[in-house]
Amino acid sequence: MSVAAEIAELWSAGTPVVYLVTPEEDRAVAACEAAAAAFDARTGVWSSQRGLEPQAPGARDPAALLDALAKASAPFLAVALDFHLALEAPAVARRLRDLVPRLTAEGRCLAIVAPRVAIPDGLQGDVAVVRLPLPDDAELSALLEVVHAGLTHGAAPSPLSAEVRHRALVAARGLSEVQARRAFTRALRRDAVLGPDAIAAIAAEKKRLLAADLGLELVEAPDRPEDLGGLATFKAWMEERALAFDPDASRFGLPPPRGVLLVGVQGCGKSLAAKAAAARLGVPILRLDLPRVLGARAGAEEGLARALEAAEALAPVALWVDEIEKGFAGSAPGEGGDPRAARVLGAFSTWLQERRGPVFVVATANDVSRLPPELLRRGRFDELFFVDLPDLEARREILELHLRRRGRDPGAVDVPSIAELCPDYSGAELEQVVIGALHRAYAQGRELETADLRRIAQDVVPLFKTYEEQIKGLREWSRGRARVAGRPGAVVDLFRRAQG
Known part of the structure; x- marks a missing residue:
């Protein structure tokens, strides 16, 4: 209607x-x-x-x-x-x-x-x-015609092909009428037949407007699942869920996958996992800046509603909500009972449950104690994963990935011994081991050696040393509540090691 x-x-x-x-x-x-x-x-x-x-x-x-x-x-x-x-x-x-x-x-x-x-x-x-919903394709098409005709200054406009029109409309989805008019005008002034540069101008204008007006950022997501070290269970789960985006899946009776909540230790790949999930689904990824959208202003509920509406207009898309617990701080009665935060949380929870269309939500959280229980209910997300410090096999994968990304052959150094030397290192800390070793080798005017990696690994103080109790608390919380994102049995190994 x-x-x-x-x-x-x-x-x-x-x-x-x-x-x-x-x-x-x-x-x-x-x-x-x-x-x-x-x-x-x-x-x-x-x-x-x-x-x-x-x-x-x-x-x-x-x-x-x-x-x-x-x-x-x-x-x-x-x-x-x-x-x-x-x-x-x-x-x-x-x-x-x-x-x-x-x-x-x-x-x-x-x-x-x-x-x-x-x-x-x-x-x-x-x-x-x-x-009032955002303009649909029919409204955007009519607007494109008006803008196209208006820029010809009375001369008969050269017709736009159906393919060009489709690309322009896809690029403009998620914009308001005023924003789309601005984007079309900019693109047509750059190229009257809307070639690739003009379509890129529409996409660039949309990226700028979404970030400025709605707190949505179109994120470049080159990370593929195979570029993500460790998290074997999560990657296998994503392979299965990605199949539900195929056209035959709906005929089989499968709904589009709804999303996943990743909780766990900082620096262990939750953000990379969000990007890799979007890449595996073959859809763009939008990052929702919840603290900015909600803020302390009176229009927080409307701001969130507009951002979620834009995400649905851009579907199929992955919506990445980073550190979701910070966005809804104060929503629980024990946190002061902010009624505005509680209303916004309610609106977001309802949208998670009832949203239409293929919007795959990837939410990440570091502090599970601040996670509102509403977000943990089944139906909001398809699955809840716990992301722990990488085990030995995952540390080896991560070190090899970072060496290859920087043009080095992992076989030229003793990666397994370095992986064993870093038992409590996060993925981010393992990356710093590689970067620090490269700095050391470059400063000495020679190629990277195993000794460089070993020296930096011994110097790094991992987060685990400072937050050991909190990390152990996270592991305890995850038992029976979340699936392990890493190798099956890895968390059991960690508990055994801790007890030994």
Whole structure:
């Protein structure tokens, strides 16, 4: 159902106030006008600067708008821009509450257009909230036609091929109408036939706008599962889940995979695993900056809703939520019971459970004590994995990977002995062993040797030395709660070693 049809249906059912949540005022006004056209009704658009146009341009005061609405011949729809600010005044809210019965009985309606929901107490039952969705492919296609024709300055525009049009629309998915117009304009001015450079310009504009407006970052993800050292169980699980993205999977009765939650020790590859998962699925990866989206501002819920809507518009996509426990700090009663944080957590949990479309969520967490229990319920994620310090075999894989990435043959040095020398090292610390050894060899003007790796490995103080109790606590927590991301039996080996 279109937004215009939804407004018309709510209005015809006697809804006195429709609350359109969107930063796109022009699209919201157009939807309201289309809804009024279905009733052959009149509309007026109000702002504090222009009054109610065209009926009462002098009614710039919110109370004057409500008086004009009460006197207008029914059926009538008044579209009020930023009226949520006016409703902060108790007198205005009281006037609207008094007017509600007449609006319902006489066929008038007030449509509030605002970027966030702010409904005073006492009005919630009379207000229907409608979120204006992002433009779909049909709307983006029509917008592309308008922009293309407008840049020709009267000359007949050269037609765009179906393939070029499709690439442009795919590149623009997830943008608002204003943002898409800007991106199309930039691309068409660069290349009127939308060649590869122009499509790249649309993608670059989208990347910039998503990061600036929604806290979403399109991440380059060259990491493949085979570029991830260790985590054998997780990689095998991803191989199986990736098959569910095939077209035949839905016909077989398989839903798209929902996502995975990775908890565990810092520096052990959770972020790399998120990128590798997206690469295995063959989809782009979006990083959601939760602390930035939520922040301390009043529009946190709307900011999160817009970011998640953009992610769905870009599907199929992987959504990476890094250190998810920090984003929802304060949501639990024991953490102060911040009602705003609790509402946002509730909205995010509901989206995880009920989202539509192939959005594969990869969430990572370091501090399980701060993880809200809502996120650990089955149905939010397909699986919960515990990422521990790498075992001997995984340390050897990680060292070999980092040597190969830097143009070195692992067979030229004694990797197994270095792996045995680093029993409590994280993946990040093993990388620093390789980098530090290369620095040492370069400073001495010679090629890398096993002695360089051994010297640096002996000098590094692993995180385990400082946070041994916390890491052991993580391992204890994971038993019976999470699958081991590494080699089966690796955690058992670690417990045995610790007891020995």
